[in-house]
Amino acid sequence: xxxxxxxxxxxxxxxxxxxxxxxxxxxxxxxxxxxxxxxxxxxxxxxxxxxxxxxxxxxxxxxxxxxxxxxxxxxxxxxxxxxxxxxxxxxxxxxxxxxxxxxxxxxxxxxxxxxxxxxxxxxxxxxxxxxxxxxxxxxxxxxxxxxxxxxxxxxxxxxxxxxxxxxxxxxxxxxxxxxxxxxxxxxxxxxxxxxxxxxxxxxxxxxxxxxxxxxxxxxxxxxxxxxxxxxxxxxxxxxxxxxxxxxxxxxxxxxxxxxxxxxxxxxxxxxxxxxxxxxxxxxxxxxxxxxxxxxxxxxxxxxxxxxxxxxxxxxxxxxxxxxxxxxxxxxxxxxxxxxxxxxxxxxxxxxxxxxxxxxxxxxxxxx
Amino acid sequence: xxxxxxxxxxxxxxxxxxxxxxxxxxxxxxxxxxxxxxxxxxxxxxxxxxxxxxxxxxxxxxxxxxxxxxxxxxxxxxxxxxxxxxxxxxxxxxxxxxxxxxxxxxxxxxxxxxxxxxxxxxxxxxxxxxxxxxxxxxxxxxxxxxxxxxxxxxxxxxxxxxxxxxxxxxxxxxxxxxxxx
Amino acid sequence: xxxxxxxxxxxxxxxxxxxxxxxxxxxxxxxxxxxxxxxxxxxxxxxxxxxxxxxxxxxxxxxxxxxxxxxxxxxxxxxxxxxxxxxxxxxxxxxxxxxxxxxxxxxxxxxxxxxxxxxxxxxxxxxxxxxxxxxxxxxxxxxxxxxxxxxxxxxxxxxxxxxxxxxxxxxxxxxxxxxxxxxxxxxxxxxxx
Ligand code: SF4
Numbered sequence: 001x002x003x004x005x006x007x008x009x010x011x012x013x014x015x016x017x018x019x020x021x022x023x024x025x026x027x028x029x030x031x032x033x034x035x036x037x038x039x040x041x042x043x044x045x046x047x048x049x050x051x052x053x054x055x056x057x058x059x060x061x062x063x064x065x066x067x068x069x070x071x072x073x074x075x076x077x078x079x080x081x082x083x084x085x086x087x088x089x090x091x092x093x094x095x096x097x098x099x100x101x102x103x104x105x106x107x108x109x110x111x112x113x114x115x116x117x118x119x120x121x122x123x124x125x126x127x128x129x130x131x132x133x134x135x136x137x138x139x140x141x142x143x144x145x146x147x148x149x150x151x152x153x154x155x156x157x158x159x160x161x162x163x164x165x166x167x168x169x170x171x172x173x174x175x176x177x178x179x180x181x182x183x184x185x186x187x188x189x190x191x192x193x194x195x196x197x198x199x200x201x202x203x204x205x206x207x208x209x210x211x212x213x214x215x216x217x218x219x220x221x222x223x224x225x226x227x228x229x230x231x232x233x234x235x236x237x238x239x240x241x242x243x244x245x246x247x248x249x250x251x252x253x254x255x256x257x258x259x260x261x262x263x264x265x266x267x268x269x270x271x272x273x274x275x276x277x278x279x280x281x282x283x284x285x286x287x288x289x290x291x292x293x294x295x296x297x298x299x300x301x302x303x304x305x306x307x308x309x310x311x312x313x314x315x316x317x318x319x320x321x322x323x324x325x326x327x328x329x330x331x332x333x334x335x336x337x338x339x340x341x342x343x344x345x346x347x348x349x350x351x352x353x354x355x356x357x358x359x360x361x362x363x364x365x366x367x
Numbered sequence: 368x369x370x371x372x373x374x375x376x377x378x379x380x381x382x383x384x385x386x387x388x389x390x391x392x393x394x395x396x397x398x399x400x401x402x403x404x405x406x407x408x409x410x411x412x413x414x415x416x417x418x419x420x421x422x423x424x425x426x427x428x429x430x431x432x433x434x435x436x437x438x439x440x441x442x443x444x445x446x447x448x449x450x451x452x453x454x455x456x457x458x459x460x461x462x463x464x465x466x467x468x469x470x471x472x473x474x475x476x477x478x479x480x481x482x483x484x485x486x487x488x489x490x491x492x493x494x495x496x497x498x499x500x501x502x503x504x505x506x507x508x509x510x511x512x513x514x515x516x517x518x519x520x521x522x523x524x525x526x527x528x529x530x531x532x533x534x535x536x537x538x539x540x541x542x543x544x545x546x547x548x
Numbered sequence: 549x550x551x552x553x554x555x556x557x558x559x560x561x562x563x564x565x566x567x568x569x570x571x572x573x574x575x576x577x578x579x580x581x582x583x584x585x586x587x588x589x590x591x592x593x594x595x596x597x598x599x600x601x602x603x604x605x606x607x608x609x610x611x612x613x614x615x616x617x618x619x620x621x622x623x624x625x626x627x628x629x630x631x632x633x634x635x636x637x638x639x640x641x642x643x644x645x646x647x648x649x650x651x652x653x654x655x656x657x658x659x660x661x662x663x664x665x666x667x668x669x670x671x672x673x674x675x676x677x678x679x680x681x682x683x684x685x686x687x688x689x690x691x692x693x694x695x696x697x698x699x700x701x702x703x704x705x706x707x708x709x710x711x712x713x714x715x716x717x718x719x720x721x722x723x724x725x726x727x728x729x730x731x732x733x734x735x736x737x738x739x740x741x
Contacts, residue, residue: 012441040438040682040684043438045474048474051695064470067399067401068402114405114409130410131409148495211604211606212606213605300580300636311607311625313623326608328608333657333660337660439685468707468709472709473703475697475703476684476692478707479710480707480710483708539686540685
């Protein structure tokens with residue numbers, strides 16, 4: 001008997017903890033023969049809206065582009081403006097930025113723990129890590145006033161100095177999270193269910209990875225040491241001491257190991273940044289925002305987010321509004337063409353598992 | 368006996384009491400608000416204390432959570448999901464985007480006022496609402512249910528023509544059945 | 549010192565200059581090289597960069613609407629993972645009937661970018677396959693990212709507006725009207741009128 005091909009629609013309502021997108025699968029039995037991604041359920045037209053807002057107003061909306069990890073957007077936007085305008089940033093602000101970005105990375109990885117294990121059917125992990133993520137969000141609340149959206153890193157520096165007692169609190173939280181990571185290891189990485197699910201699934205070919213512009217943990221999981229923090233250092237990453245892991249393998253398991261390693265590095269980076277932070281100004285004042293114009297020019301800046309390289313291409317025509325801001329998130333490559341390619345030949349149950357391990361984030365694909 | 372008005376009242380009270388303590392939500396996680404749902408459901412805020420928990424399909428759900436801006440492409444799916452749900456059903460609008468468009472008020476692809484397209488029982492204010500606010504919103508909904516005032520689904524049935532006209536104004540390519548309760 | 553640092557960047561530029569007719573070229577800063585070419589030179593330049601100069605990774609592709617000049621500027625950004633340099637290749641085409649060559653046989657994922665640009669700007673790519681609709685659905689108007697598309701006007705025509713928004717007045721009074729909450733004193737003081 002010949003097997004019949006059926007069509008299966010996964011989504012658009014949240015396939016896993018990823019966001020709204022649809023994957024149209026052609027399946028034979030349990031195996032996917034062809035996958036087609038449909039995005040656009042969250043399109044808001046940021047790039048159009050920014051054409052209508054002045055430089056400071058645009059800053060307030062960029063963080064909404066990627067919901068799980070808003071800070072790299074602010075960082076990118078600020079750095080692009082600074083590069084075109086030639087604005088200096090005080091040393092202290094740079095350290096605060098690095099600290100914020102690393103805290104954001106930890107928070108994203110904790111959410112990823114929940115998503116990755118949740119899509120394998122292990123729900124306890126999510127209860128723990130998403131619960132612990134609240135402690136980092138508390139830190140953000142102290143620092144910026146918001147839990148998720150901070151609007152903190154802005155052109156010229158950061159919006160506020162560290163509040164009193166923040167350093168101690170941050171260090172204590174880091175100690176706590178570090179202790180908890182060992183528990184996570186026991187729960188997730190030593191769990192034979194997770195090991196069996198993750199090993200040998202969703203393998204990315206090494207040569208293909210570079211050519212296709214794969215970034216972040218998926219690329220490092222192919223054994224290629226590539227990280228914007230080293231390749232094109234920004235802020236003060238060249239003065240801090242950290243390691244970027246790279247492992248051969250290319251499957252979900254390797255990517256999980258990379259993240260497990262990186263979250264420890266981030267904790268270390270937060271400690272270092274807090275330690276080495278100099279005193280002084282935290283903000284290089286911008287002129288009256290209504291009259292603030294940026295000289296004509298363009299810039300392409302990159303930031304390493306938890307899911308990979310985040311790029312902003314910004315063009316100014318010398319006016320008080322951006323001419324064009326084009327956002328390229330890591331999921332733009334991972335979530336569309338790569339995902340379609342990877343899913344072929346996989347099991348239906350592994351679809352959202354693979355999506356989570358690639359860090360697919362629809363709001364940033366369609367903006 | 369059940370035709371008796373007095374006893375009908377008592378039955379209603381008991382029914383409403385039961386309903387308000389088991390709210391199965393279907394989070395149509397559109398928009399940014401969806402990121403505050405996992406913290407709300409997990410250990411620190413633990414919404415399950417209030418009988419709030421997720422459900423897998425529209426047929427089992429009581430509450431439809433619209434967690435933020437709705438792109439027109441999503442709106443089409445949300446309407447379909449809403450009409451698949453069983454009566455009584457409630458809608459919670461989440462964040463300022465559902466109330467008046469929020470910061471995307473001038474975006475060509477997002478609707479601005481949700482209650483023109485679907486009957487909303489409770490709005491939760493904020494951009495984005497904190498988990499405490501989400502829980503407060505649910506408690507408000509529970510109160511409304513107990514008082515019998517959360518009757519959005521009834522209003523939707525009665526004013527179906529108006530709602531459909533509004534929906535069709537935006538969704539130009541209407542390929543689904545008109546009304547499938 | 550700084551000249552030393554920009555060695556690799558300059559080398560690439562010299563190579564490209566020898567091989568192709570460049571309209572403009574510059575080393576913008578460390579790790580950023582920019583060249584401007586005619587549309588018909590796009591494929592040769594990109595192929596050369598990929599095959600001979602190890603710019604094997606396709607980082608980004610973007611489009612800017614210069615409505616004053618009646619032109620679109622399309623930018624291809626490549627990445628060399630060994631030398632760690634970004635190469636910008638820019639080209640300009642006419643706004644009205646500009647056609648660009650399709651490059652998804654060089655880099656498969658360029659297909660995604662091209663589909664988005666086709667949808668958002670209305671630029672046609674020769675021989676581009678893939679679904680016409682990428683992000684938008686049933687869109688019958690002008691491609692939205694063109695500068696002459698006025699989104700505020702469009703919103704006014706299409707969507708409803710909640711009263712209280714149109715004049716940027718203090719919304720707290722409207723809130724008070726609709727709920728039974730009393731406006732606190734400090735809020736009254738800051739009311740706009
Ligand atoms: S109200 Fe704010 S947080 Fe909620 S969807 Fe809108 S912009 Fe996002």
